Amino acid sequence: MMRTCRDSRGVWRPVLLAVASVVATAGLMSCSSSTSFQFRCDAQVNGGLLLTVDLVQVNEAEAQQIRQTGDQWFYSELRRQLELRTRTIAVRGGCTERVALPQVKKHDILAVVADYQFESADRTKGHMQFLTKPEWKGKKLEVEVHDTYIAVKAK
Numbered sequence: 001m002m003r004t005c006r007d008s009r010g011v012w013r014p015v016l017l018a019v020a021s022v023v024a025t026a027g028l029m030s031c032s033s034s035t036s037f038q039f040r041c042d043a044q045v046n047g048g049l050l051l052t053v054d055l056v057q058v059n060e061a062e063a064q065q066i067r068q069t070g071d072q073w074f075y076s077e078l079r080r081q082l083e084l085r086t087r088t089i090a091v092r093g094g095c096t097e098r099v100a101l102p103q104v105k106k107h108d109i110l111a112v113v114a115d116y117q118f119e120s121a122d123r124t125k126g127h128m129q130f131l132t133k134p135e136w137k138g139k140k141l142e143v144e145v146h147d148t149y150i151a152v153k154a155k
Contacts, residue, residue: 034102034103035100035101035136035137035138035140036098036100037055037098037099037100037141037142037143040144041094041096042093042147045092045095045147046147047117047118047147049092049117050090050091051090051091051116052114052115053088053113053143053150054074054086054087054113054114055087055089055099055110056111056112057101057109057111058109059108059109062109066113066130067130071127073115085107109133111129112129112152113127114127114145118147127149127150131152139154142154
């Protein structure tokens with residue numbers, strides 16, 4: 001005959017403890033590896049048009065492919081292939097959006113790609129930024145959205 005451990009209310013203690021342990025561990029893991037983004041937009045961005053921004057978790061080879069795709073990123077087959085690791089947000093002038101991004105294992109680079117209608121006059125400021133894991137994992141980042149370029153920095 002098999003015995004079960006029940007308290008006076010008929011609840012199975014070992015099962016409850018195991019479930020509580022799994023839930024608590026999952027909650028801690030998701031919180032510790034999540035990155036938050038605070039988008040702050042100038043009064044006018046992208047010539048007054050809605051601006052699409054992709055946050056993509058990639059490996060080094062994929063980051064290189066995104067760089068090579070350049071301005072065609074938003075219309076590329078590569079974007080469709082990486083859509084499960086892509087978080088897309090649309091912003092307009094004056095925005096103050098918050099976004100949380102859980103980390104995907106084995107993808108150490110975060111690509112931040114904006115679909116600007118117009119190019120920045122300053123070629124050192126662009127539509128794409130690539131951050132290594134120490135620069136973004138589990139951090140609070142601020143994304144400054146300007147009329148013709150984005151800037152990502154730790155808070």
